Amino acid sequence: MDDLTQLSATAIAAGVRSGTFSARAVAEAHLVRIATHDGKVGAFTAVTTERALAEADAVDAKIRGGAPVGPLAGVPYAVKNLFDIAGMPTVAGSKINRDHPPAPRDAALIEKLAAADAVLLGALNMGEYAYDFTGENAHDGPSRNPHDLTRMTGGSSGGSGAAPAAGFVPVALGSDTNGSIRVPASLCGLFGLKPTFGRLSRARSFPFVTSLDHLGPLGRSTADIAAFYDAMRGHDPDDPVSQDRPAPPLTPEVERGIGGLRVARATGYFDQMQTEAARAATARVADALGAGTVEIPNVAAARAAAFVITCSEGGALHLDRLRTRAGDFDPDTRDRLIAGALLPAVHVHRAQRLRRTYRAAVLELFRDVDVILAPSTPTPAPALGQKVFDLDGKSMPVRANLGLFTQPFSFIGLPVVSVPVWTAGEALPIGVQVIAAPWREDVAVRVAAHLEREGVVASRIARL
Amino acid sequence: MSASEPTAEEAERLIDAMAPLMGLEVTETYRPGVVLNLQIALRLAALVASADLGDHDEPAPVFEA
Numbered sequence: 001m002d003d004l005t006q007l008s009a010t011a012i013a014a015g016v017r018s019g020t021f022s023a024r025a026v027a028e029a030h031l032v033r034i035a036t037h038d039g040k041v042g043a044f045t046a047v048t049t050e051r052a053l054a055e056a057d058a059v060d061a062k063i064r065g066g067a068p069v070g071p072l073a074g075v076p077y078a079v080k081n082l083f084d085i086a087g088m089p090t091v092a093g094s095k096i097n098r099d100h101p102p103a104p105r106d107a108a109l110i111e112k113l114a115a116a117d118a119v120l121l122g123a124l125n126m127g128e129y130a131y132d133f134t135g136e137n138a139h140d141g142p143s144r145n146p147h148d149l150t151r152m153t154g155g156s157s158g159g160s161g162a163a164p165a166a167g168f169v170p171v172a173l174g175s176d177t178n179g180s181i182r183v184p185a186s187l188c189g190l191f192g193l194k195p196t197f198g199r200l201s202r203a204r205s206f207p208f209v210t211s212l213d214h215l216g217p218l219g220r221s222t223a224d225i226a227a228f229y230d231a232m233r234g235h236d237p238d239d240p241v242s243q244d245r246p247a248p249p250l251t252p253e254v255e256r257g258i259g260g261l262r263v264a265r266a267t268g269y270f271d272q273m274q275t276e277a278a279r280a281a282t283a284r285v286a287d288a289l290g291a292g293t294v295e296i297p298n299v300a301a302a303r304a305a306a307f308v309i310t311c312s313e314g315g316a317l318h319l320d321r322l323r324t325r326a327g328d329f330d331p332d333t334r335d336r337l338i339a340g341a342l343l344p345a346v347h348v349h350r351a352q353r354l355r356r357t358y359r360a361a362v363l364e365l366f367r368d369v370d371v372i373l374a375p376s377t378p379t380p381a382p383a384l385g386q387k388v389f390d391l392d393g394k395s396m397p398v399r400a401n402l403g404l405f406t407q408p409f410s411f412i413g414l415p416v417v418s419v420p421v422w423t424a425g426e427a428l429p430i431g432v433q434v435i436a437a438p439w440r441e442d443v444a445v446r447v448a449a450h451l452e453r454e455g456v457v458a459s460r461i462a463r464l
Numbered sequence: 465m466s467a468s469e470p471t472a473e474e475a476e477r478l479i480d481a482m483a484p485l486m487g488l489e490v491t492e493t494y495r496p497g498v499v500l501n502l503q504i505a506l507r508l509a510a511l512v513a514s515a516d517l518g519d520h521d522e523p524a525p526v527f528e529a
Contacts, residue, residue, distance in 0.1 A: 211525060301515040304508035311505050323487050326494065335497030338490060339505055342482040342498075347509035352523035354515050359524065400504065 004029040009170040009224040016074035023056035023074030043162035070117030081123035082206040083107040092206035108203035116231035124159025128330040132156040133402035138330035146462035151381035154187035161188035171219035179406025186376035186431025197413025198243040201236035220459035226250035264294035281421035305351035306411040315340025376431030470506040
């Protein structure tokens with residue numbers, strides 16, 4: 001095997017388990033690719049070489065000794081730098097948190113992946129404190145889109161989009177408060193799973209908006225993100241919103257097909273404010289699935305409510321830092337957080353009330369459909385530094401509006417897989433959201449896997 | 465303050481009233497960005513306010529004792 005970095009997570013685990021190649025060889029191949037190319041991509045903020053090789057050697061030792069290995073044996077991965085990694089400060093894209101003491105223990109999801117024998121390669125670049133859709137960062141520089149290094153990865157999980165697309169890891173973990181997994185998945189051409197709110201533990205990750213924060217995987221195939229989800233699922237009392245309910249594995253759903261599923265493309269709000277690339281991608285997925293249409297009520301108000309809750313909770317979380325170290329923030333983040341800290345409380349309370357009525361209205365729609373489709377982003381990757389884009393003739397700020405189509409679904413915690421589409425003649429990918437009812441990640445995964453098998457959606461490793 | 469499209473002046477007045485109470489210093493460097501972001505937040509808050517809610521529509525977060 002001459003290039004182990006081209007393999008999927010599932011192929012790596014199978015190869016390591018069977019002795020076709022060692023976990024150390026896999027880790028070294030990925031570390032070499034990172035060392036060779038990440039200078040121009042900017043995906044990583046820390047590469048944990050020593051730990052990676054120790055974890056890989058431990059997997060190889062188990063195999064040599066005939067001991068059982070976990071389902072992700074020897075699979076490299078990396079995490080957005082808001083996940084605690086024992087021995088390192090959790091910077092969350094900031095300058096300020098670099099003064100924090102080293103984390104005493106790994107984040108809950110890293111511990112679960114370690115138990116599955118996956119190999120951590122490091123921490124990934126992100127928008128400061130996750131308040132970002134661009135992947136740009138004033139302190140670390142931007143993460144760059146591996147498919148075009150002059151363009152954005154999307155954010156805030158920017159490095160988590162760049163790393164799998166660059167072939168640095170098959171799977172990365174990100175967080176998604178308003179779209180921060182689905183936006184980079186769209187712009188970097190990945191499968192991104194934002195599970196149901198309360199499904200995966202957020203324990204020992206740095207928060208942004210605890211009402212809305214989710215964690216999940218981004219990767220190059222449905223099977224790979226399903227395998228990572230399977231290793232990470234399960235109730236965790238250390239996360240106050242973690243739900244104690246059955247969490248069946250998704251891997252068996254990958255081959256199940258879509259027989260009997262009712263699919264509808266969201267219209268109205270989701271037909272507007274987008275480029276032809278977004279329209280073409282959604283139409284292609286909808287046609288492949290024989291989708292009908294559905295109109296979701298009150299979407300603009302719901303998206304506005306998510307925005308209001310986000311800026312207020314974010315401002316409240318960072319209030320002390322804004323008082324004492326405002327000059328150390330990324331200017332783009334700081335101004336939004338100060339505005340949030342000044343927002344009257346009545347607006348936030350009303351937004352949380354709307355969240356409940358909007359949830360009830362959307363759940364009603366799921367009586368008649370199993371899956372809703374919508375664009376993931378209004379456009380493929382904008383240029384780095386681009387401040388405005390033109391959407392249906394209207395000039396709009398990029399930073400606030402890349403999440404126009406993701407916010408209405410994370411707002412009510414629905415599980416979503418963003419699937420990557422390459423439309424004819426387009427050099428850049430764009431994502432389509434496959435949205436299911438709460439706790440039905442299985443349905444979204446069945447649809448994503450079907451689309452992948454049919455060649456409608458695909459991920460590619462960028463040539464660097 | 466208007467309930468629909470807040471002006472820059474309205475956002476400025478809110479900053480001048482609230483920032484000292486919150487212990488925040490909004491320097492001249494930060495001020496244009498904070499004004500712009502407050503205008504956006506207040507415009508979207510007005511959109512939320514336009515949605516029909518009844519007295520018995522409770523907030524989403526559920527506290528469990």
